[in-house]
Amino acid sequence: MNKILFIATVENHIVSFHIPFIKYFQKKGYEVHVATKLGQRHEELKGAGVILHNVNFERSPYSLSNIKALTQLKTIMRKNKFSLVHVHTPVGAFLGRLAAKITNTKPVLYTAHGFHFYKGAPFKNWMIYYNMEKIAAYWTDGIITMNDEDYEIAQKLHIKNKENVFKVHGVGVELDKYYKDETVRFETRKKLGLNKDDICILTVAELIKNKNHKQLIDAMKIINKNNVFVFFAGNGEYEKVLKKYASENNLDYKIKFLGYRKDIPELLSASDIFCLMSYREGLPRCIMEAMAAGKPVVATNVRGNRDLVKNGINGFLVPVNDVNSTAEAINKLISDENLRKKMGVEGRKIIQDYSIENVLKEMDKIYTKFID
Structure with missing residues (x-):
């Protein structure tokens, strides 16, 4: 054989x-x-x-x-x-x-x-x-x-x-696997403790230095809206460091650590915005999954991310460690539901080749x- x-x-x-x-x-x-x-x-x-x-x-x-x-x-x-x-x-x-x-x-x-x-x-x-x-x-x-x-x-x-x-x-990417109906969205948001008008920002990545979760935590200090929550799906060696940092900045109740998850399609369905703040990427599967789910993406302007995210089309690209630009991009999406939907639709078009x-x-x- x-x-x-x-x-x-x-x-x-x-x-x-x-x-x-x-x-x-x-x-x-x-x-x-x-x-x-x-x-x-x-x-x-x-x-x-x-x-x-x-x-x-x-x-x-x-x-x-x-x-x-x-x-x-x-x-x-x-x-x-x-x-x-x-x-x-x-x-x-x-x-x-x-x-x-x-x-x-x-x-x-x-x-x-x-x-x-x-x-x-x-x-x-x-x-x-x-x-x-x-x-x-x-x-x-x-x-x-x-x-x-x-x-x-x-x-x-x-x-x-x-x-x-x-x-x-x-x-x-199995595209249809990530595109869920409103029932799945409602049930998953309920499990996450989210209300109808809450904004869910999701990151799916190992909790390691390269994924640079801290940039999003710092942006949350600027955003400072009561109905905006961040969920980190993944585990890794930086978990304790990130939890401590969120706590020191009084963001415990705003930033949730979900650990390793197998229900990524459901989490994406529950989310409104996807973020990835990496220092380095090849071609991130998690962004492809978010696009397949019809979600707008805010990502750092690095190799791999910019191959997927077309700035102003299906999301926003921000400089690495530029917290103000990150907060500004997220705020644009928070305040405009139509923009979120429009960018989600564009992402679904782009991801077909993948x-x-x-x-x-x-x-x-x-x-x-x-x-x-």
């Missing part, structure tokens, strides 16, 4: 983004393997019918555990003859390509979900991650990108064939080229 190998540093990445592509190969009769650091969601991967390999990845490129991870990957590749290896996430992708080079396993595809080096990135990111990608490009048969800036950068890397640098419409059906067609062309 022909075999395919997916590699990512953490299992959450595979579960969240790649199940449709795993099913794509399974329907074609392939045996799908996944090499990742297993955690709390490994049962979901088992349920997808894949063969799991637990690898000692660490996200930090400095970790010595990654030496063991490389050894494990080499063993996996020597025991299995793979028809294709598809690597994701910076550390997993680098080690996966190095192991493939050592074991003469090919072809190897790499999807960049947002290079860690980008315009305005810290110098150390360019020193570490740019050089990792520059080296690994020699061992890569195809690079798949998701935004304009990454596509331009990838074309400058030393990949064997420049024609094998691609740009696709993200990881795909449907999972369309992305699977794009990926089918790429996969077929390399497997053939």
Whole structure:
């Protein structure tokens, strides 16, 4: 039986983004393997019918555990003859390509979900991650990108064939899954303790430094309206820090921490405005989901966000850490229900190209080229 190998540093990445592509190969009769650091969601991967390999990845490129991870990957590749290896996430992708080079396993595809080096990135990111990608490009048969800036950068890397640098419409979104009726909106808002005239601002993101939740908290100090509430869906290492910061600014009752949630479509239905204040993005799935739900978006003007949000059309782009501009954009949407609806409709139009059906067609062309 022909075999395919997916590699990512953490299992959450595979579960969240790649199940449709795993099913794509399974329907074609392939045996799908996944090499990742297993955690709390490994049962979901088992349920997808894949063969799991637990690898000692660490996200930090400095970790010595990654030496063991490389050894494990080499063993996996020597025991299995793979028809294709598809690597994701910076550390997993680098080690996966190095192991493939050592074991003469090919072809190897790499999807960049947002290079860690980008315009305005810290110098150390360019020193570490740019050089990792520059080296690994020699061992890569195809690079798949998701935004304009990454596509331009990838074309400058030393990949064997420049024609094998691609740009696709993200990881795909099941559009109809996120567009709910008024009954769902009413019931979910009731569960969240929201009244009819309350404004619900939603952010769906890990509670980590890069997602920059603090910018929205600071904007709430300026907005200062009794009927406006912020809900953070997600968990992460910054949870205690953010809760403390909200409390210190007397915003405990205005900012709600929902933790990890599986009911994102319902939460989006209950919301009025979606916000994402990240320092860095590839092509954020959460914004695509918000657009599919017909919600206006306020996001930072960074790579990835600006590929999705057209300023003044389906939302507003604001500078990173510009609290006043953030508050101003949100206030425009709070005060104008018609504007919120109009931008939501425009978002639904824009997001059609990002449907999972369309992305699977794009990926089918790429996969077929390399497997053939």
